[in-house]
Amino acid sequence: MATSAPASPGAPAQQPSLKRAISLKLMTLFVIGDILGTGIYATTGLVAGRVGGALWLPFVIGSIVAIMTAGSYAELVGKYPRAAGAALYTQKAFNVPFLTFIIAFMVMCSGLSSASAAARAFSGDYLQEFTDALPPTLVAILFILALASLALRGVSESVKTNVVLTLVELSGLLVILGIGAWAVLTGEGEPSRLGEFQASGTGYALVTSVLGATALGFFAFVGFEDSVNMAEETQDPARTFPRAIFTGVVVTGTIYVLVALVSSLLVHHRTLESSSGPLLEVVKAGGVSFPPKLFALIALFAVTNSALINIMMASRLCYGLANERILPRAMGKVLPGRRTPVAGILFVTVLAVVLVSTGEIEGLGDTTAFLLLCVFAVVNVAVLVLRKDRVAHKHFRTPTILPVLGAISAVILASPLADRPADVYIRSGVLIGVGIVLWGVNKLVIKVHDQAVSDPGP
Numbered sequence: 001m002a003t004s005a006p007a008s009p010g011a012p013a014q015q016p017s018l019k020r021a022i023s024l025k026l027m028t029l030f031v032i033g034d035i036l037g038t039g040i041y042a043t044t045g046l047v048a049g050r051v052g053g054a055l056w057l058p059f060v061i062g063s064i065v066a067i068m069t070a071g072s073y074a075e076l077v078g079k080y081p082r083a084a085g086a087a088l089y090t091q092k093a094f095n096v097p098f099l100t101f102i103i104a105f106m107v108m109c110s111g112l113s114s115a116s117a118a119a120r121a122f123s124g125d126y127l128q129e130f131t132d133a134l135p136p137t138l139v140a141i142l143f144i145l146a147l148a149s150l151a152l153r154g155v156s157e158s159v160k161t162n163v164v165l166t167l168v169e170l171s172g173l174l175v176i177l178g179i180g181a182w183a184v185l186t187g188e189g190e191p192s193r194l195g196e197f198q199a200s201g202t203g204y205a206l207v208t209s210v211l212g213a214t215a216l217g218f219f220a221f222v223g224f225e226d227s228v229n230m231a232e233e234t235q236d237p238a239r240t241f242p243r244a245i246f247t248g249v250v251v252t253g254t255i256y257v258l259v260a261l262v263s264s265l266l267v268h269h270r271t272l273e274s275s276s277g278p279l280l281e282v283v284k285a286g287g288v289s290f291p292p293k294l295f296a297l298i299a300l301f302a303v304t305n306s307a308l309i310n311i312m313m314a315s316r317l318c319y320g321l322a323n324e325r326i327l328p329r330a331m332g333k334v335l336p337g338r339r340t341p342v343a344g345i346l347f348v349t350v351l352a353v354v355l356v357s358t359g360e361i362e363g364l365g366d367t368t369a370f371l372l373l374c375v376f377a378v379v380n381v382a383v384l385v386l387r388k389d390r391v392a393h394k395h396f397r398t399p400t401i402l403p404v405l406g407a408i409s410a411v412i413l414a415s416p417l418a419d420r421p422a423d424v425y426i427r428s429g430v431l432i433g434v435g436i437v438l439w440g441v442n443k444l445v446i447k448v449h450d451q452a453v454s455d456p457g458p
Contacts, residue, residue, distance in 0.1 A: 022234040024243060026163065030309070031227050031248030033166030036173065037306030038114065039220025039365070040256055041279055041299045042121035044263055046362050049273030051213035053193030056260040058210065058217040063253030065214075065413065066221040068406035069376045070249045071398030072383040074242040077228050078395030079386070081237035085228040086375050087321060092389065093382035097326070098439060103375055104321050105435035107225070110371040111314040112348055114222060116355040117364035118307035119143045122300055124361070125277030129296035140356045147308045148349040151315060152340055161308065169302030172295060173255050176279055179286035180262030188287050189265035198269070208419040215373070215418035219365040220256060222372050223309065224249055233316075242396040276361055311348060318344030328442060359427075366424045371431075373414040380407035 022030065048055045076089045087104035091097065119140035127139065150161060183189045198209055224245050234240055259279070263272060266285045272278040283295045319341035322332030335342040355364065380403040412418070 022240075024235070024240045026160075027227060027234055027240050027244040028247050029163050029166050031224050031244050032251055033163070033169070033305050034223030034227065034309040034313075035221060035248055035252040036166065036169050036255070037223075037302045038118040038121050039217075039222070039306075040173065040259060041126075041169070041302045042117070042124070042276060042361055043216060043219055043365050044260065045269075045272035045275050045278030045281075046365070047213045047217040047260075048264065048269035048278070050198060050216060051209055052198035052269050053196035053264045054210075055213075055264040055269065055272075056194065056257050058214040059220070059253070059256040059260045061210075061214045062218045062221050063249065063256065065218065065376075065406065065409045066224065066249050066253065067246070068402040069380060069410065070224050070245045071402040072376075072380050072406060073225060073228055074245050074396045075383055075398045076379070076386070077241045078238040079389070079391050081234070081241075082320060085225065085317065085320070086379050087317070087326065088324075089382040089386065090378055091324075093385040099378075101326055101439045101442075102432065102435055103378055104317065104326060105438070106371045106375050106432065108314050108317050108348070109351075109431045109435075110222070110368045110375070111310040111317070112352045112355055113359070113364045113371070114219070114368040115144065115147075115307040115310035115314075115352050116140070116359060117219075117361050117368065118303040118310070119352070119356045120359070120361045120364065121276060121303045122307070125275055125280060126296040126299040126303070128277075129280070129293050137357055141353055143304075143307065144311075144349060144352045144356055147304070147311055148345055150308065151311050151345050152335065152342060153338060165301050165305035165308070168298055169305055170255075172279070172298035172302060173259055175290060175295060175298070176259050176262055176282055177255075179283065179288050179290065180258070180265060182288055183262070183266055183286060186287065191265065193264050193268070194261065196269075208417060211413060211417050212419035215369055215413045215420055216362070216366050218373065218413060219369040221249070221252070222368060223306075225372065225375075238393060238395045311345070311352065314348040314352075315341050315344035318347055325446065326442070328445060363421075363423060363427065366420055367427050367431075370414055370420065370424055370428055373410045377407050377410040377414065380404070380410065 044055070047058055051058055077085075080088055080092065082088055086107050087100050090103045091100040094100075120136070122143050123136035123139035127136075197206055227241070227245065227248075263278065263282050267278075267281050271281055275281050277296065277299060279299065280292060280296055283290055283292055318327060318331045319334070321327040322329055322344070331343050331347060332341070333343040334340065359367075383398065383403045384400070
C-alpha cells in the first residue's frame with residue numbers, strides 16, 4: 001500500500017492497535033460461517049433457474065475456482081498479514097494507486113452488496129413463515145442497523161456470535177442432507193432431474209447456461225477473502241490462515257454439492273427458482289416430519305451470520321485503507337474502549353442501508369460475485385508478480401498452476417460468456433463510478449492538506 005505520511009502538527013497520538021483475539025479454531029469457524037449462509041440458503045433456487053436440474057454442477061465448478069483463489073490468498077496473507085487484503089496485494093504488485101483504490105472499493109462494495117442480499121433474504125420467505133406484518137424493506141434496514149450495533153461492541157463479541165450462528169446454520173444444512181439420505185433410502189425423489197439442463201442442445205447455449213449459473217452460484221463461495229481483512233486481529237496469521245482458508249473452502253464446497261444434489265432430487269427447479277427460501281421447499285418436500293418453522297428459524301440465523309461478517313469485513317477494510325492514506329484518515333478512527341473501527345462501521349452501514357433499499361436478492365448476489373471475480377483475477381496475478389518480493393519469515397506458498405488457472409477461470413466467469421443480466425454490469429459500473437469520484441475527492445483533500453502544511457502562511 002501507499003506509504004503513510006507523517007502525522008500533521010497537532011495530530012493525536014498513535015491510534016490503539018486492533019486486538020489479536022482470533023485463534024485457529026475461531027478463524028476456521030469464521031471462514032466456514034462466512035462462506036455458508038445467504039448464498040446456499042437464498043440463491044440455490046436462482047442457480048437452479050439458470051442451469052436446470054443439474055444444479056450440482058455449478059457448485060462443483062465454483063468450489064474448484066474457490067480453492068485455486070484461496071491458495072493465492074493463503075500465500076499473500078502469510079507474507080503480508082495486514083488488514084487491507086486485496087488492495088494491499090494490488091499496490092505491492094503493481095504500484096498503481098488508482099488501481100489499488102478501485103480494487104479496494106470493489107471489495108468493499110462486494111461485502112456491502114452481500115450483506116444487503118442477506119438482509120433481503122432475511123426479510124423474505126423464511127421470515128414469512130412467522131409474520132408478514134412489516135414491510136420487507138423496513139425489516140431489511142432494521143436488520144442492518146442491529147448488526148452494525150453488534151459490530152461496534154467488539155471483535156471478540158462478533159466472532160463468538162459468529163461461532164454460534166455458524167453451528168446453527170451448519171445444523172440446517174445437515175438437516176437437508178439427512179432429508180436427502182432418507183429420500184434415497186426410501187426411493188423418494190426423481191434422480192433423472194440430476195442430469196437435466198435448462199438450455200436445450202449441447203453447444204454454446206449449454207456452455208453459457210452453466211457458466212451463468214456458476215457465476216451466480218459463486219456468490220455462495222465468497223467469504224474466505226473476508227477473513228484476510230481480520231489479519232491484524234488473528235493470532236500467528238502466517239500459520240493460521242492457510243489452514244483455516246483451505247479447511248473452510250473444502251468443508252463448505254462438499255456441503256454445497258451435496259445440498260444441491262438433494263435439492264434437485266426432491267424439488268423441481270422451477271419450484272426452487274420461484275422461492276426466496278428454496279431450502280424450505282426441500283424440507284417440505286422431503287417426506288420427513290421436520291417443522292418448517294424451525295428450519296426457517298435456522299435459515300434466518302444463517303443469513304444473519306453472512307451479513308454480520310460482511311459488515312465486519314468492510315469496516316476493517318476501511319480501517320486498513322485509512323491507515324494507508326487511500327481513504328481519509330478519519331476512516332481509521334478506533335473506538336477507544338472497544339477498540340473497534342467505529343468510523344468504518346458507521347460508513348459501511350450507511351452504504352448498506354442504501355443498497356438494501358434499492359436491490360433484490362438475485363441482483364445483489366450476482367453483483368457481489370461479479371465484483372469479487374474481477375478482484376480474484378487481479379489477486380491471482382498479483383501472487384505471481386510478488387514471488388520476487390522475499391520476506392524474512394516463513395509462509396505458505398501455493399503451487400504456481402493454481403493462481404494461473406484461478407486468474408483464467410475468474411476472467412471467464414466475470415465475462416459476458418457467463419450470460420448474466422445487463423443490470424449487473426450497469427450496477428457494478430455505477431458503483432465503480434462512485435469509487436472514481438471518491439478517489440478524486442480524496443486526492444484533492446490530500447493535495448490541499450499537503451499544501452497547507454508546506455505553506456502555513458503568516
